[in-house]
Amino acid sequence: MRVCSIVGARPQFVKAAIVSRKLRDVGEEVLVHTGQHYDEELSDVFFEELDIPEPEYNLGVESDTHGRQTAAMIDRLEPIVEAEDPDALLLYGDTNSTLAGAIVGSKRDLVVAHVEAGLRSDNRSMPEEINRILTDHAADLCFAPSEEAMVNLASEGVTDGVYCTGDVMYDAILEARDRSQRQSTILDELGVEPGEYVLATVHRASNTDDRSNLAAIVDGLADAPRPVIFPAHPRTVECLREYGLWDRATEHLEVIDPQGYLDFVRLLDGAERVATDSGGVQKEAFFLGTRCLTLRAETEWVETVECGWNRLIGPNRSRIREELRENWTPESNPHPYGDGTAGRRIVQLLEDHLQTDEATPAVETASLD
Numbered sequence: 001m002r003v004c005s006i007v008g009a010r011p012q013f014v015k016a017a018i019v020s021r022k023l024r025d026v027g028e029e030v031l032v033h034t035g036q037h038y039d040e041e042l043s044d045v046f047f048e049e050l051d052i053p054e055p056e057y058n059l060g061v062e063s064d065t066h067g068r069q070t071a072a073m074i075d076r077l078e079p080i081v082e083a084e085d086p087d088a089l090l091l092y093g094d095t096n097s098t099l100a101g102a103i104v105g106s107k108r109d110l111v112v113a114h115v116e117a118g119l120r121s122d123n124r125s126m127p128e129e130i131n132r133i134l135t136d137h138a139a140d141l142c143f144a145p146s147e148e149a150m151v152n153l154a155s156e157g158v159t160d161g162v163y164c165t166g167d168v169m170y171d172a173i174l175e176a177r178d179r180s181q182r183q184s185t186i187l188d189e190l191g192v193e194p195g196e197y198v199l200a201t202v203h204r205a206s207n208t209d210d211r212s213n214l215a216a217i218v219d220g221l222a223d224a225p226r227p228v229i230f231p232a233h234p235r236t237v238e239c240l241r242e243y244g245l246w247d248r249a250t251e252h253l254e255v256i257d258p259q260g261y262l263d264f265v266r267l268l269d270g271a272e273r274v275a276t277d278s279g280g281v282q283k284e285a286f287f288l289g290t291r292c293l294t295l296r297a298e299t300e301w302v303e304t305v306e307c308g309w310n311r312l313i314g315p316n317r318s319r320i321r322e323e324l325r326e327n328w329t330p331e332s333n334p335h336p337y338g339d340g341t342a343g344r345r346i347v348q349l350l351e352d353h354l355q356t357d358e359a360t361p362a363v364e365t366a367s368l369d
Contacts, residue, residue, distance in 0.1 A: 001027030001354050004086035006077070007055075008036030008097030011169070011280040014261060015092045015115060017050035018171045018343040023090075024053070026351055030084045031055045034073050034097040035062055049261050050172075063235075066096060066127050073100035081108060087354050088113055091135060094128040094279075102135040113350055115168060117142035118149025118158075119279075119300040126206070128279075132300075141353060143346050145169075146336050148302060161353070165345040166338015169280065173287040174340045176265045184266035190229060190254065194270035198226050198324060199290075200253070203233040204277040206315075207295060211243045213315035217275075217295055218245050220320025222252035226272060230255045231264065275320065282310055283337070291330065293323050303336040 003023060007016050016031070023029050033055040047054065059076040061069060073096060081089070081104055088111035091101045098114070105112035117136050121129050136142055136158055144150045145167035153162055187194065200221055207213045218240070221228050230253040232240070237255075240246045249255055259267065268274060268281065269288045276282060277295040282304055285292040292310040304310035308330035313319040 001088075001351055002030070002084075002086045003027060003088050003090050003350065004030045004032060004081060004084055005090040005092075006032045006034065006097055006101040007092060008034035008061075008073075009093070009095045010261075012092040012095065012097065013047065013052060014050065014172045014176075014280075015168045017052045018168045018175075019090070019115065019346055020053060021051075022343050022347045023350075026347060029053070030057070030080075030086060032057045032059065032077065032080060034058075034077070034100065035060045036069070036073075036095060036097050050176075070096045070100050073097060074103055077101065077104050078108070081105070081110070087111060088141075088350060090115065090350070091139075092116060094119070094132045094135070096127070096131065098135050099131040102138040106138040111141065111354065112139045113141040113143065113346075114139040115143045115346060116145055116149075117162070118144040118146075118151075118153040120149075120152045121279075121298045121300040123298045126204075141350065143342075143349070145338070145342070146303060148336070163345070163349055165349070166340075166342035167283070168342045168346065169283055170287055170337050171340050171343050173265070173284060176262060177269060177288065180262040180266040180269065184263050186259065186263040186266050187270055190256070192227060192229065192270075195272050196226060197271060198224050198228045199267050199271040199274040199276075200228050200230045201233070201274070201276045201278055201281055202230075202236050202295065204296070207277050208233075208236050208239045210315075211239075211245075214239060214243060215245055216315050216317040217320065218249050218253070220317045220324070221275060222248065223321045224324045226324075228253045228275075229267060229271075231257065231259050231267070233258060273324070275324070277315075286310065287337075289333070291328070293320070295320070303334075307332045307334055307336075309333075 061072045089101050089105035090113050091098045092115045114135050141161045143165045150164050232255050240249050271290050273291040274285050275293040279300050282292050283301050286304040286309050294312045295315050297314045313323050
């Protein structure tokens with residue numbers, strides 16, 4: 001089995017860390033980094049901390065418009081796929097890197113496998129939502145993280161080659177939480193105690209590229225009753241400066257550089273609550289038992305809302321202020337995303353599919369309870 005795995009952004013590095021180890025135990029992997037996250041804080045440090053194999057290729061595609069960035073990835077990826085001749089392309093999540101891989105794989109008649117298939121926010125103005133939908137419909141194998149994701153795929157007529165595997169991010173958190181508690185010194189460096197601060201992240205274009213939204217978020221966070229630790233994405237920093245919000249942000253928030261995975265997990269694990277517009281952080285907070293305020297009107301991780309760990313408040317100044325003060329106890333602590341063995345399931349299913357001359361389409365609906 002020879003698989004070409006494509007990654008390009010922080011959440012994909014974390015997922016690949018789990019799957020690549022298991023994949024290389026039973027077959028060959030060619031790891032391609034598109035370069036979508038290209039600075040050291042957002043890229044290199046994740047490979048180092050998570051023991052991800054060094055990518056065989058780095059496409060060097062950096063920031064641009066969505067269309068041009070995706071087109072550049074396709075252009076640089078196809079010759080690599082042609083030269084390496086893999087049996088399958090393994091894709092993660094919902095970035096432009098994911099969509100580029102899906103297009104190249106489908107055009108070259110390769111098996112396309114999508115990890116984290118079936119997620120839907122029902123907001124088609126989000127580029128990630130379009131990437132998810134197109135990738136799922138191009139994929140031969142859809143590895144869904146939850147029963148809800150399975151339902152979403154079935155409602156769109158995607159039923160062949162669909163499997164409910166659980167979520168590889170749960171696998172990753174189980175490993176990273178213990179390591180971060182042993183190795184990370186970030187809380188000492190910042191002078192904060194567990195449960196005594198709020199963590200915040202903002203990076204989505206709908207918030208960073210809209211001055212009124214970004215101003216409302218900064219103002220809401222500035223009134224928090226606890227210190228706010230704010231690892232700032234480079235694009236967010238640029239927008240804060242451009243909009244004249246930088247001084248207010250740095251006066252009231254502890255603005256720090258983007259963190260490596262283990263330090264970020266330690267921050268998230270120790271936070272009293274987190275305010276974020278990241279889908280991945282919402283889910284990681286759920287796994288770690290940290291209450292979450294989502295700075296969006298929708299989420300692809302609906303289970304986190306349904307069981308009371310996540311509240312959708314949007315970029316609303318008054319709601320942010322209110323929810324940072326309100327105390328609440330989540331109603332339950334279920335496990336809708338599997339048992340921490342999704343990586344093993346994914347590799348086994350991929351191996352089984354590739355070893356079968358004419359794979360029989362299948363739908364796996366076993367409960368993850």
